[in-house]
Amino acid sequence: MASVEMKNIVKKYGDGFPAVNDVSLDIADGEFMILVGPSGCGKSTLLRMVVGLEDITSGDMIIGGTRVNDKAPRERNLSMVFQNYALYPHLSVFENIAFPLRLAKTPEAEVQEKVRAAADVLELHEHLDRKPANLSGGQRQRVAMGRAIVRDADAFLFDEPLSNLDAKLRGQMRTEIARLQRRLGITTIYVTHDQTEAMTLGDRVCVLRRGVIQQVASPRELYEQPVNLFVAGFIGSPPMNFLPAKLRNGTLATPFGDITLDPKRGADIGDRDLVLVGIRPEAFDDASLVDEAKKPYGSTFRARVDVTEWLGDSQFAYIPYEAPEEVVEQLKELSRELDSEALRTQAVVSIDSTSRIRAGREAEFWLDARKVHVFDPATGENLT
Numbered sequence: 071m072a073s074v075e076m077k078n079i080v081k082k083y084g085d086g087f088p089a090v091n092d093v094s095l096d097i098a099d100g101e102f103m104i105l106v107g108p109s110g111c112g113k114s115t116l117l118r119m120v121v122g123l124e125d126i127t128s129g130d131m132i133i134g135g136t137r138v139n140d141k142a143p144r145e146r147n148l149s150m151v152f153q154n155y156a157l158y159p160h161l162s163v164f165e166n167i168a169f170p171l172r173l174a175k176t177p178e179a180e181v182q183e184k185v186r187a188a189a190d191v192l193e194l195h196e197h198l199d200r201k202p203a204n205l206s207g208g209q210r211q212r213v214a215m216g217r218a219i220v221r222d223a224d225a226f227l228f229d230e231p232l233s234n235l236d237a238k239l240r241g242q243m244r245t246e247i248a249r250l251q252r253r254l255g256i257t258t259i260y261v262t263h264d265q266t267e268a269m270t271l272g273d274r275v276c277v278l279r280r281g282v283i284q285q286v287a288s289p290r291e292l293y294e295q296p297v298n299l300f301v302a303g304f305i306g307s308p309p310m311n312f313l314p315a316k317l318r319n320g321t322l323a324t325p326f327g328d329i330t331l332d333p334k335r336g337a338d339i340g341d342r343d344l345v346l347v348g349i350r351p352e353a354f355d356d357a358s359l360v361d362e363a364k365k366p367y368g369s370t371f372r373a374r375v376d377v378t379e380w381l382g383d384s385q386f387a388y389i390p391y392e393a394p395e396e397v398v399e400q401l402k403e404l405s406r407e408l409d410s411e412a413l414r415t416q417a418v419v420s421i422d423s424t425s426r427i428r429a430g431r432e433a434e435f436w437l438d439a440r441k442v443h444v445f446d447p448a449t450g451e452n453l454t
């Protein structure tokens with residue numbers, strides 16, 4: 071096993087904008103690291119540079135303490151699991167798993183031992199004689215992982231391995247990959263654009279945007295303390311709400327009334343004429359259901375509910391708000407890149423399933439000021 075260190079990695083295709091731009095990332099031995107970001111952010115390119123399928127324009131790629139920039143893929147002892155699993159249809163499960171050992175001319179007794187051990191871990195021992203066509207998608211995925219296991223690779227690399235599967239199987243495989251990785255303790259780098267996978271699988275998540283690292287943190291920290299508007303908007307479903315506000319003496323004037331900031335969070339921001347307030351749906355609730363003891367930690371406001379969605383254990387309410395035209399113009403001006411995040415004009419609020427709040431009526435909501443984020447609209451930086 072091995073650690074993977076990336077130092078100031080840059081990748082340029084031709085003269086264009088760098089696909090990967092000065093990425094430095096340390097992945098510890100045995101760690102499960104997720105690379106996540108929207109299409110084109112450079113995550114696959116980065117992974118391909120780890121494996122050696124792509125040249126590195128500048129920077130150092132260090133695996134297990136050795137610089138590997140100039141090493142061929144087969145000299146790197148890494149195992150990559152692709153989206154389509156790359157199984158050989160004419161070979162049995164046994165031979166598919168054994169493939170890298172056969173290539174390395176491993177003695178038969180060792181092949182038998184290693185394949186059977188991997189099949190045990192993966193619960194494939196009953197299927198060793200089958201052909202891939204007679205396996206479920208999940209079992210095929212496990213065969214692909216088996217091939218990676220028998221090689222005693224230093225690290226597993228996954229490039230969107232679940233994106234061809236249906237939602238149910240994807241959920242099962244996600245749990246399976248997490249369980250296996252913990253059991254085997256192998257350093258793993260996993261690329262996905264799916265934030266659910268990112269948040270449930272990894273020890274740490276690296277969020278990329280346009281080839282640049284935005285934040286590297288545990289799933290919980292990303293969710294609770296996003297460093298900027300991009301991460302805040304990318305992580306979480308439904309996404310964080312963003313409202314324009316004015317900040318005076320620690321109090322935000324928002325379309326939902328005044329919110330006094332928790333002095334522990336953002337007391338030192340100072341007065342600002344325009345900020346974006348970020349509030350996750352679950353920071354709100356139906357005011358009539360909130361404990362009186364809790365109420366002083368937040369503020370209460372009335373609003374008309376546009377739509378409700380009942381989910382069984384909770385429900386969402388959509389509440390429209392109006393932002394003055396000049397504020398919208400100012401935001402457009404300030405944060406050209408952040409338009410979609412900055413200019414939503416309805417908030418999604420998560421409320422208890424027992425709430426009697428109904429669409430088309432006014433209702434009283436409470437929001438927890440301790441969970442409010444304040445962003446600088448020009449830089450996107452989280453100031454709280």
Ligand code: ATP
Binds near residue numbers: 089108116
């Ligand atoms: P996706 O989720 O869509 O696969 P990604 O985050 O993995 O996206 P990359 O495939 O790494 O993104 O691509 C990053 C950028 O580099 C994109 O702008 C892409 O168009 C560009 N790119 C990738 N491969 C090449 C190539 N061979 N030649 C030129 N440009 C490329």
